[in-house]
Amino acid sequence: MNRWLVMLMKIHIHPLLWIVMAFAILSGQIKPLFCLLIIVFIHELGHAAAACYYHWRIRRIFLLPFGGAVEVEEHGNRPLKEELAVILCGPLQHVPLQLMAWFFMEASFISHDIFTMFTFYNMAIFLVNLLPIWPLDGGKLFFLLLSAYYPFQRAHALAIKGSLVFFILLTGGLLLFAPLQFNGWVLLTFLAYSLVMEHRQRHYVRVRFLLERYYGKKEQKVEKLIPLRASAEEKVYEVMARFQRGCKHPIIIERDGVKMSQLDENELLHAYFSDRRTTSSMEELLLPY
Numbered sequence: 001m002n003r004w005l006v007m008l009m010k011i012h013i014h015p016l017l018w019i020v021m022a023f024a025i026l027s028g029q030i031k032p033l034f035c036l037l038i039i040v041f042i043h044e045l046g047h048a049a050a051a052c053y054y055h056w057r058i059r060r061i062f063l064l065p066f067g068g069a070v071e072v073e074e075h076g077n078r079p080l081k082e083e084l085a086v087i088l089c090g091p092l093q094h095v096p097l098q099l100m101a102w103f104f105m106e107a108s109f110i111s112h113d114i115f116t117m118f119t120f121y122n123m124a125i126f127l128v129n130l131l132p133i134w135p136l137d138g139g140k141l142f143f144l145l146l147s148a149y150y151p152f153q154r155a156h157a158l159a160i161k162g163s164l165v166f167f168i169l170l171t172g173g174l175l176l177f178a179p180l181q182f183n184g185w186v187l188l189t190f191l192a193y194s195l196v197m198e199h200r201q202r203h204y205v206r207v208r209f210l211l212e213r214y215y216g217k218k219e220q221k222v223e224k225l226i227p228l229r230a231s232a233e234e235k236v237y238e239v240m241a242r243f244q245r246g247c248k249h250p251i252i253i254e255r256d257g258v259k260m261s262q263l264d265e266n267e268l269l270h271a272y273f274s275d276r277r278t279t280s281s282m283e284e285l286l287l288p289y
Contacts, residue, residue: 007052007061011044014062014069016190020183035118037063039125042093044068050089054082064190069135075205075212076152080144080246087140094126128187131170134163135194147245153206155245160199167191210240214269227252232260232283236272239282253282261286 017040024033040063047070048061057073070086098119105115130138142162146155167188174184198205226247230239232255243249243265251263263285271277271285 007048007058010048010058011061011063014064016186017063020186023182031114032117032121035114035121036125039094039097039118039122040064040068042097043090043125043129044070046089046091046093047086050086054078054086056082056086075208076147076245077209077212080148083144084141087137087144090137091126091129094122098122131166132162133166133170133191133195134159134198136191139163151242151244152209153241153243156202156205160195160202163195167195206241210243210269211273213243214266214273224248225250229254230282231255232281234282236268236280236282236285237278240268240272251282253286255283 020036021033024030024036044061044063047068048058051058051070051072056078059071059073062069062071068090101110101115101118101122104110105112110118129136130141132138132142134140134143139159143155143159146158149155150158170191171188174181174188178184224247226244226249228239228242228249229252232253239251249265251265251268253260253263260283263282267285271280277285
């Protein structure tokens with residue numbers, strides 16, 4: 001079956017969107033609901049199409065009231081340029097959407113009032129998704145930026161902490177300026193749940209990253225080599241906590257600043273996952289069984 005058709009079959013409506021749809025129908029807000037669904041669908045289709053183009057393994061696509069979520073099976077080991085493209089292809093859809101709405105208004109297919117309403121929702125969803133809070137697009141961009149300078153585990157922890165700070169600021173702003181905004185509280189509820197779950201699963205996220213690095217595509221292009229210096233007494237899991245995205249690590253083992261030997265990162269991953277040498281030191285990896 002065509003992979004683009006398979007992608008479309010993986011679209012699901014998130015329960016939060018069903019709630020918003022129910023309130024919109026009960027209150028007679030059919031036109032705003034229709035505008036919202038179009039914007040959310042095209043926004044998320046942009047992410048999914050880019051992921052499909054790069055042959056990412058898409059598990060499912062969730063549509064939310066303020067965007068969506070494309071769940072993939074890549075676990076942080078795709079090239080940073082690919083991840084950047086997949087993230088940006090969602091927000092970029094708002095530009096042609098706005099141009100199309102303007103064209104329809106000029107051609108008298110829609111009224112000026114509908115154009116104004118569409119513009120409001122289009123800009124609102126665009127700006128909300130750029131907030132640096134996980135798992136919004138802005139939060140993923142924040143994580144990606146951190147990943148370019150910090151090891152994966154450290155970048156993930158900083159992204160969660162930074163998202164929490166912005167979440168608190170967003171909550172305070174909503175309480176001060178729009179305490180009765182229902183959609184705002186729906187958004188905050190989703191973000192709070194997502195942050196709590198991401199924090200609880202942080203060890204699982206790290207293990208998935210390492211497993212994908214070990215068992216993933218061997219032909220995948222390595223962007224750069226970054227040697228890691230490790231003391232002889234350092235544990236295997238401590239060294240792997242310094243693994244960074246978008247690169248491969250030769251491991252230089254030292255004692256008192258003098259090089260003892262060098263290992264490939266796959267030798268550490270093999271020792272950890274296949275040989276179960278989870279608490280071994282780097283020096284012990286050099287010794288025969």
